[in-house]
Amino acid sequence: MQKIKLSGFVLFASLSLLCATQANAQSYSAxxxxxxxxxxKRWSHLDMEKDSVPGMSVDRAxxxxxxxxxxxxxxxxxxxxxxxxxxxxxxxxxxxxxxxxAGNGIDDDKNGYVDDxxxxxxxxxITKENYEYARIANDKNLVDDATYQKAKKEFDxxxxxxxxxxxxxxxxxxxxxxxxxxxxxxxxxETYTVEDIETITSTDKDVVRAKMVxxxxxxxxxxxxxxxxxxxxxxxxxxxxxxxxxFVDYRKTLGDNPNDLKDTKYGDNNVIGPDKEEALHGTxxxxxxxxxxxxGIGGDGIADNVQILTCRAVPDGDEYDKDIALAIRxxxxxxxxxxNASFGKSFSPHKQxxxxxxxxxxxxxxxxxxxxxxDAKDIDxxxxxxxxxxxxxxxxxxxxxxxxxxxxxxxxxxxxxxxNYGQLNVDIFAPGVQIYAxxxxxxxxxxxxxxxxxxxxxxxxxxxxxxxPKLSAKQVxxxxxxxxxxxxxxxLAGEDGSPKEYKTLSVSGKFVNAYKALQMAExxxxxxxxxxxx
Numbered sequence: 001m002q003k004i005k006l007s008g009f010v011l012f013a014s015l016s017l018l019c020a021t022q023a024n025a026q027s028y029s030a031x032x033x034x035x036x037x038x039x040x041k042r043w044s045h046l047d048m049e050k051d052s053v054p055g056m057s058v059d060r061a062x063x064x065x066x067x068x069x070x071x072x073x074x075x076x077x078x079x080x081x082x083x084x085x086x087x088x089x090x091x092x093x094x095x096x097x098x099x100x101x102a103g104n105g106i107d108d109d110k111n112g113y114v115d116d117x118x119x120x121x122x123x124x125x126i127t128k129e130n131y132e133y134a135r136i137a138n139d140k141n142l143v144d145d146a147t148y149q150k151a152k153k154e155f156d157x158x159x160x161x162x163x164x165x166x167x168x169x170x171x172x173x174x175x176x177x178x179x180x181x182x183x184x185x186x187x188x189x190e191t192y193t194v195e196d197i198e199t200i201t202s203t204d205k206d207v208v209r210a211k212m213v214x215x216x217x218x219x220x221x222x223x224x225x226x227x228x229x230x231x232x233x234x235x236x237x238x239x240x241x242x243x244x245x246x247f248v249d250y251r252k253t254l255g256d257n258p259n260d261l262k263d264t265k266y267g268d269n270n271v272i273g274p275d276k277e278e279a280l281h282g283t284x285x286x287x288x289x290x291x292x293x294x295x296g297i298g299g300d301g302i303a304d305n306v307q308i309l310t311c312r313a314v315p316d317g318d319e320y321d322k323d324i325a326l327a328i329r330x331x332x333x334x335x336x337x338x339x340n341a342s343f344g345k346s347f348s349p350h351k352q353x354x355x356x357x358x359x360x361x362x363x364x365x366x367x368x369x370x371x372x373x374x375d376a377k378d379i380d381x382x383x384x385x386x387x388x389x390x391x392x393x394x395x396x397x398x399x400x401x402x403x404x405x406x407x408x409x410x411x412x413x414x415x416x417x418x419x420n421y422g423q424l425n426v427d428i429f430a431p432g433v434q435i436y437a438x439x440x441x442x443x444x445x446x447x448x449x450x451x452x453x454x455x456x457x458x459x460x461x462x463x464x465x466x467x468x469p470k471l472s473a474k475q476v477x478x479x480x481x482x483x484x485x486x487x488x489x490x491x492l493a494g495e496d497g498s499p500k501e502y503k504t505l506s507v508s509g510k511f512v513n514a515y516k517a518l519q520m521a522e523x524x525x526x527x528x529x530x531x532x533x534x
Contacts, residue, residue: 028052030410040446041299043408044288044431044456047515048485054410055431056460057515058302065518071305071466076289076458077331077339079324080282082273082312084440085118087283089291089298094118095307097334111333112264119271119310120330122323124254127278129317130247132347134158138247142259142349151347162241169235176217176231179210180224186210194218222445233316251320258320261353271310276440278316284447285342286310287438288455289462298444299436302459302514305466309336314343321350324386328357332364337465337473340458341370341386342451348385355396358388362399367465367473369458371450372404373420376495380422392425398474401461401481405432405453406511414502414511415493419450421505428481429511430456460514468521475524478532483517484510 031052035043039053046055075095085094097117099109107114136142136151143151184190186200186207197211197218220227240248251258256266273279286308290301311327313319324343331339339361348354361368373384380392388400404426405416416433420426432453439445457480464476471479486509487502494500503509523529 028410035408040408040434041436044435045300045302048410048513052410053408054406054414054485054511055408056302056456056512058460058463061463061515061518062304065515065522066467069467072469073305073307074303074338074462074466074469075307075309075331075334075336076303076462077309077311077327077334077336078282078286078289078455079311079313079327079331079339079341080285080343081314081316082121082123082271082279082282083286083308083310084272084276084279084283084438085308085310086272087287087438087440088442089295089438089444090283090286090308092292093290093301093306093308095309095334113267113269113330115269117269119269119312119334120267120327121270121273121312122267122327123273123312123315124267125274126250126254126315127273127275128248129250129315129319132318132345132349134247135318136347136349143347147347147349154346158241162238165238166235166242169231169238173228173231173235175213176224176228179213179217180228182207182210183214191223222447226445250315250317258322259350261322261325261350264326267312271312273312279312279440280445281342281447281451282310282312282314283440284435284437284445285340285451285455287444288435288452289340289459291438298438302456303462303466306459306462309334318345318347319343321348321353325350325353325357328354328361328368332361332366337366338458338461339366339368340455341368342449342454344371344373345385346383348383351385351390354386355390358386358397358400362397362473365399365473367399367401367461367476369401369403369454369461371454372402372422372426374405374418374449374451375420376418376493377420378422378494379420379425382420384420384425387425389425399477401427401457401477403427403432403450403454403457404429404506405448405450406430407433412489412491412499414487415491415505416448416450417492417497419453419493421493421500423504424507426506427477428457428484428506428508429453430460432456457512460512460517463514464517464521467518468525471521471525475532476521479517479520479524480512481508481510482532483513483520484508485513485516486510 028048043053044055045058046053047057047060101108102117113120133151133154137155140148257263290306290308293300293304313323313327388395388397405419406429430453433448434446435452436446461476490499491502
């Protein structure tokens with residue numbers, strides 16, 4: 001199945017993922033009917049036992065375990081592309097630095113960040129960035145020779161790939177534009193759904209082809225206008241590389257030295273970023289964790305008593321190690337108990353800075369939840385940063401959860417075809433396909449990727465820490481992994497989509513179950529479970 005990687009999350013053409021397949025596992029039966037729109041909007045909250053959908057049993061947890069229970073506010077750090085903190089469904093959950101006086105131009109709390117009212121923007125006005133292999137290919141002094149040669153080979157190979165991608169995106173843009181215009185005329189409306197397309201009975205060959213094209217395109221999970229925008233973005237990127245202009249020094253506008261961790265006087269307090277639309281990814285991630293529950297608009301967040309602290313550090317391209325290391329420390333120092341990290345890359349010239357930040361977070365009892373990546377690769381073999389094991393075998397910290405992505409269909413297709421996996425380096429899986437949450441300018445969208453699976457788990461972690469604040473980050477990680485729903489069957493995964501035993505795809509061999517996690521948290525907090533196993 002062809003995959004398209006867009007701005008750090010994955011969108012792919014297959015409506016079949018919305019339909020459940022018959023499970024052959026002994027314990028559960030898959031939902032046979034296609035999910036309704038309302039079910040799809042909250043499938044990650046549903047329960048395998050009660051709803052026959054491989055969600056995280058969040059609704060069940062609220063209904064059966066949390067009614068009448070007291071919770072404590074938990075700060076969740078969102079290290080991402082920026083967050084639209086003005087979104088109506090997020091305004092009430094935005095963290096505010098009470099030690100800082102807004103707009104006075106003074107670093108009131110003396111933390112090195114002036115007027116950091118809702119977090120910090122480590123990117124300034126940067127939205128676009130190079131991939132790390134391009135930065136290394138441009139400066140061989142960043143890494144050892146072997147890593148440089150590997151990065152240079154990848155950089156050089158992108159030229160030929162970009163030529164093919166340029167042609168592909170040109171055809172996609174032309175075909176989608178024409179098909180959309182035809183169907184708008186046929187349906188007599190500008191906005192339409194797959195269900196609308198199915199009502200068209202015309203046998204005209206152009207209309208029939210347009211139906212096929214737009215059914216596929218709507219399967220990416222974006223409205224047509226947004227999809228066209230993303231295709232244009234990929235076309236522009238491919239055209240730039242194909243023209244030979246593969247490296248642009250975007251960082252110079254920020255004014256810092258990205259290779260000097262002590263050079264911290266950069267960035268600003270605009271956590272949305274210079275263009276609200278470019279905060280799509282981060283706004284969606286924040287919404288998955290914390291969009292207001294039961295307010296009658298949009299979707300519901302996983303956690304009900306959290307504050308979102310934003311660190312804007314992830315551009316359209318690869319993040320800098322320096323920004324990530326400083327963002328982790330900033331979130332920790334400002335009280336975050338959970339940090340979501342929906343980003344990643346294959347090269348990390350200053351990985352030790354990030355490792356040290358992870359260890360700092362561990363020392364301060366902060367859990368970091370990280371997306372496993374969207375390349376359908378085994379990250380026990382392939383490099384994937386940041387991580388918690390420099391040799392891919394031994395963890396150097398006990399506070400990192402790495403998350404793979406699931407489809408809403410139980411059975412052999414339960415694992416998202418883009419999701420990375422690894423029996424040693426992916427801890428557990430969670431819903432990551434067709435996830436409905438906040439997007440900029442008061443909107444909502446279905447998006448997918450391990451970028452969406454990670455905040456689903458960050459939300460569960462925040463929920464546990466909110467209701468059981470005495471549990472440590474290490475205990476919360478252990479509880480989430482031990483209490484998950486087990487899958488005892490072969491599933492399709494990896495670049496070749498071949499059958500693999502689900503239990504070999506992660507450390508736990510499970511997917512997240514908030515209901516069971518909270519039950520276990522109760523037992524651990526009361527001392528009834530001394531050692532967490534599973």
